[in-house]
Amino acid sequence: MIPVFPLNQTPLDAESLAIQDIVRTALLEDLAQGDITTDSLPKLARLQKQALFRVRQDCVVSGLTVAGLVCQMVDPALVFTPMLQDGDVAQAGKVIAQVQGAMASILKAERTALNFLQHLSGVATETRRYVEAVSGTDTRITHTRKTTPGLRLLEQQAVLHGGGVPHRFNLGSCVMLKDNHLQVLGDINPNQVIAVAVKTLRAKISHTTKIEVEADTLAQVQQAVEAGADIILLDNMSPDTIREALSLIQNRAIAEASGGISLDTIRAYAETGVEVISTSKITLGVPSIDVGLDLE
Amino acid sequence: MIPVFPLNQTPLDAESLAIQDIVRTALLEDLAQGDITTDSLPKLARLQKQALFRVRQDCVVSGLTVAGLVCQMVDPALVFTPMLQDGDVAQAGKVIAQVQGAMASILKAERTALNFLQHLSGVATETRRYVEAVSGTDTRITHTRKTTPGLRLLEQQAVLHGGGVPHRFNLGSCVMLKDNHLQVLGDINPNQVIAVAVKTLRAKISHTTKIEVEADTLAQVQQAVEAGADIILLDNMSPDTIREALSLIQNRAIAEASGGISLDTIRAYAETGVEVISTSKITLGVPSIDVGLDLE
């Protein structure tokens, strides 16, 4: 429960309580019945070794803190030393961390540590591609709730490591009013339904919570602005339509574009001046980064 | 802890005890502080609706059982009815399941259920691509331990749904003797080190456990065969070298090819007659499948 990093390392911050649970689950998956190969060769427990985590392709690194925690949980005597920080760019061949200690322990930690690094660096690297595609604009890139079950906390951090910003963490973090929610207020004048819903919601939620309204049409954008939405999700609109939406909004709400935006088209969207673009493409099905562990 | 599926549904099998933990973790991620949008519109709890899970691209479906469990944990009164079974092929537009019940509950279950379906169907579909690429040969496709932390059990099932076969589940399921393990027996004649290691291992492990030996060279293949390895991992070899390896092995061990095999090259590998090809490409960084939930 309580990581005791070697003194030369930054203590994990407090949210690591949640991260520890994620790491523990991953380790039990691989090691609940032991490592029968390594455990049957007892010399491995006595042999002290050093091994290098090395990326085999250019990437933005994410998962170093988690990999360190993996090593520590497998064997507190392992000394894990990151050479970079999460969020740093690494060229192919770069050593991003080293680990020292009993070879048996290194072998047991290896795969789980790498699985985190490969996936999270994949998220960070893909995010960086989107961030770079809009460079020079004021548009920020963020994720959606389309994340890998069980890994949202880490994937959200990886998005930050890639230069993106967080979106709402979960269904409790921000109101998101969608068509489906509006259906229930059916006997209300369609021109007023967003206004009624926003008013209903505002009365119940915290003053610290924002309301985001999904708009599929400019008419809905107009309604959402007038209803006092804090954020308007411009869903599946073309860059031109988004320009019209922004001229309707007139900075009275934050505009977020989403839906069908690819690496090819994102710059055109960003150039509309939309504040935020959210995309599932930086968390869902992202290519993983090749990372290996080389024993010296 | 104890799912009570509506009577017209198949009971989850016993390993669902482990799957339940995975689903619960995913739901708590999204819902630990409630769904403030839905919870602030109480009419949603009273409105009975039906919604359809629909795939938006051709795929092999995986995750239906899990999606059903998501719905049930959110609200046991939701009735989830799969239209296909995990492992079935679905064309774009196909309804793969429907769910009926309180609209509030459907909205709360939606994203988590979809996140599982999108990722697992991605794994199953990618697996199918590799399986089809070797069709007509006797070679089987399997995964590696490069899986998403926390989801190995589900990803292994998705590989099966895609027509692949399982590899060892974890470090306790099968011996895998690698270079790193051999290093510790350093003062032994290099020509005998595999034989000595296999003998050491065989004396300690269960008679129900196989020994797989990783071979990088034909000399190692020869040694592994003579040492009595049950499986030989032909690592990073060309198809031609694999053919030579197979002629050395002469069916005295199962041959598994791995390392740098892509969808383009896999058929050439399969045509060597190698029994098994393992690849991380069917679990790591696989493209996800677009699945949506349409409220009727």
Next chain:
Amino acid sequence: MIPVFPLNQTPLDAESLAIQDIVRTALLEDLAQGDITTDSLPKLARLQKQALFRVRQDCVVSGLTVAGLVCQMVDPALVFTPMLQDGDVAQAGKVIAQVQGAMASILKAERTALNFLQHLSGVATETRRYVEAVSGTDTRITHTRKTTPGLRLLEQQAVLHGGGVPHRFNLGSCVMLKDNHLQVLGDINPNQVIAVAVKTLRAKISHTTKIEVEADTLAQVQQAVEAGADIILLDNMSPDTIREALSLIQNRAIAEASGGISLDTIRAYAETGVEVISTSKITLGVPSIDVGLDLE
């Protein structure tokens, strides 16, 4: 894990996954080694009884859903029927729920169910006092993070049942910039430190997240407004000072008053026009409500 309420009852909503853990912890506290009195009198298991949860003083009820879950976890065959809803006012003597089933099960559930009802109805009732004290104004009453460890989710709901509104749930829900945070930006011009900090924060946080700035002086209020804070916490100010603060803010941010506000003074604060008053007095050390269970 999965509550199966009798069909005539509302399903618990999804956040009950978290609430179930709270209830389970409470039940294990009381029953981990069984109820040796009841278990030693086996006739109690066979006797079917009905019992009435009755409040013994005027109150706002909170905890009925939780009490129902307590009964169900002790014995799924118990039928718990609420007579009111959480948030309803009850006069002394009012039956707020009934439970039917094996007397042994009722006795085992009794104390835990009452402990929740007594505490949570206390929170709701105290909140109502504060809400009524400001009635006729537009000021809303909310809680702080001074809650009972382990019960924040339920206490936040009880505040709503009492007519209050939620504040940020936890340290991840909203930025709150305090003096302590500003200290670290020490070499910055004191007149600009809030502006710099807000800008730093805004660049890192989600567009769905608000920034609240604590201000102890009017100068800080001015700085916070100009820095673009979404919410300004007017800390430990008199009503007159708050009026001045509000005239500085000019609706460019939400104003929240906090610190040293009692039931006696709250109306004077509300009459300043401040949008929100937060107080720990509705969660911390609130008097509990006397609720009993009468066996018929």
Next chain:
Amino acid sequence: MIPVFPLNQTPLDAESLAIQDIVRTALLEDLAQGDITTDSLPKLARLQKQALFRVRQDCVVSGLTVAGLVCQMVDPALVFTPMLQDGDVAQAGKVIAQVQGAMASILKAERTALNFLQHLSGVATETRRYVEAVSGTDTRITHTRKTTPGLRLLEQQAVLHGGGVPHRFNLGSCVMLKDNHLQVLGDINPNQVIAVAVKTLRAKISHTTKIEVEADTLAQVQQAVEAGADIILLDNMSPDTIREALSLIQNRAIAEASGGISLDTIRAYAETGVEVISTSKITLGVPSIDVGLDLE
């Protein structure tokens, strides 16, 4: 799971395994998604600070050990040094503990540590009031099972810190025979029902377990004594009636008074000579103690 207190501190005793779970739950409540304010100002992680826990009103301190555990779980590098011990009296303004380390870690631990200290010191202080009200008599003050769900272990310790003594921890710790239990033995002569029940119970329970019988009338007291009860709960009786009860009991059982006893009336009860007075007023709805953390 395993706290590693700095060497100059007392190790937590073994029941801390249960307390660790309570603290972990509380920390996850506040920090599961991180502290977005502190985490966005990285200088806070590097700044080393000292802060003082100071009580702002006279009190009996309880919760220091728990507060230390909170600090340690947030960051094992924090050094928490108590200035007093749980159970000590502190005057308003007294520093009761100091904590040193990364300012980010201190800020993350602050609220949770204070929430424990405020509530538990409230319980200890209220207990002390009751204990002092009976000073000079032989009567001891104890709690009931009306405790805050999830916190019974800590509240029971706080009662001890306040000078009280424990009551049965839970339904498995001691037999408590109440009216409701007696109902089931309905066809038995009312004059013998307690005797029959005690005999039934005695045959089944451990010889290490006591039997307490609740008596509402002197007739029941008489029966309970004759039945061999170890403890008789004199429920809702006046001091005069309790005197009569005591003269019936003649030290053949321990007498415990309970029900409707307030700080005003408790001395009159104690002066009857009753051994124990139990009251929910020292755990349920007790005023909390104002404790703050001052950064130096």
Next chain:
Amino acid sequence: MIPVFPLNQTPLDAESLAIQDIVRTALLEDLAQGDITTDSLPKLARLQKQALFRVRQDCVVSGLTVAGLVCQMVDPALVFTPMLQDGDVAQAGKVIAQVQGAMASILKAERTALNFLQHLSGVATETRRYVEAVSGTDTRITHTRKTTPGLRLLEQQAVLHGGGVPHRFNLGSCVMLKDNHLQVLGDINPNQVIAVAVKTLRAKISHTTKIEVEADTLAQVQQAVEAGADIILLDNMSPDTIREALSLIQNRAIAEASGGISLDTIRAYAETGVEVISTSKITLGVPSIDVGLDLE
């Protein structure tokens, strides 16, 4: 978490919350990665079968409730019908329960259910041997804390099923003062050390808690009696010495004999008139009972 027994069965009582955790742990041990034999033969899931739990030697049955819970957790559609109750005597060949449902589910539950039944019936049966050996006397048989780690709750119940009575459940249930505890009061007159310790303890513990004092000599027995011990553990004494001890005690405390008492010698001990005999022989290393599951 919440068992839903078929309607014709007794609901599990509340302590089943703890028992559910034990059963879940046992099932995950066997089934965390599924049952690869059964899962690979899908016809087994469709085939409805009935199977009979049958004892293959004379025994006292214990574990039926647990076996039912095992079946239910594996598949809630399994119908488990006990033919006897825990605590009943069964002759070799007797069917003690039947289970109906999918053959796959029966096969998955089989081994875990039997492992509980075999061990717990072993405890109950061994207890019965000791109970019968003292039949006709007033001496009761109880267990010690020498139990199987993780199974104390179930083993304690099995002792009851065998006709024994419970001892203290754990270190929090009763004071047990041993030599080791007395050492710390070293500068006290040896003739008074027990008196001092009992007085110290009595001041701190609940009035619902008894004090047991271990005595190795008659002098210690005398001291313990005079100190007011509730129970005196006569440790490793011969029957004759116990007689002397009892004559010293004169019913002022409960006498418990323990230490080196076997089935052969126990009657001689019981005939001394000692109230309780405790032995580890009924929980530690007891022979298991042969129970099988016959598919019809």
Next chain:
Amino acid sequence: MIPVFPLNQTPLDAESLAIQDIVRTALLEDLAQGDITTDSLPKLARLQKQALFRVRQDCVVSGLTVAGLVCQMVDPALVFTPMLQDGDVAQAGKVIAQVQGAMASILKAERTALNFLQHLSGVATETRRYVEAVSGTDTRITHTRKTTPGLRLLEQQAVLHGGGVPHRFNLGSCVMLKDNHLQVLGDINPNQVIAVAVKTLRAKISHTTKIEVEADTLAQVQQAVEAGADIILLDNMSPDTIREALSLIQNRAIAEASGGISLDTIRAYAETGVEVISTSKITLGVPSIDVGLDLE
């Protein structure tokens, strides 16, 4: 979660993540409400002591690593020093480990540590008896799945400590085809049913997984061999029948004998040349070893 063994000790290997859960469960069983005797004598916390774990009968030791973990979880300041290793033979009277630290902590850890040592050393010692009974032959001794619920991982290790070898860990580790499984393929020619089942299974399982077939008759043995079973379980056969079976098998499969084999008869079985004998007698109902803790 993370053991920090004193530097002079071997780090626990990674599977200790699972073992830690077992130990934590055991400690909470005994200490969830504290040790009221020890906690009420505060001098015990200050007194530094050393104590010796001593076996009181000849045995093979198992559980030392676990006992060390028990001590560490109770109090990380306890220093536990094993004098032997798990698997070593100890003569009666031998000190197998010492522990140093606060006497209170030693007393709290004592019983739980001993309970593990007594049971696990019992398993190791009984295993050794069977192993010695077959000494000089090539037959290996292994366990079955008839293990104590919750302790399989530790009991499997104890079997190794006693000189045995592991069997499949659980239902996911190896296929075991039994009569019950064959029933479902009912319309198949009885002479071919094993062949069909093996073929069906082989197509679905991992190439790393073996298939074991239970055979009750020589005809079944013949079928299993021809079907390509990896292992054949010769169930309840006499040594003579096993000889015949072995001559049928001709080393084409591993032969395992099981069923009704006792310490008296096992040598006759081993002399048949069967590779493996499995027996529940080394895990189920094994006599425990007497181990004590002597305070110096």
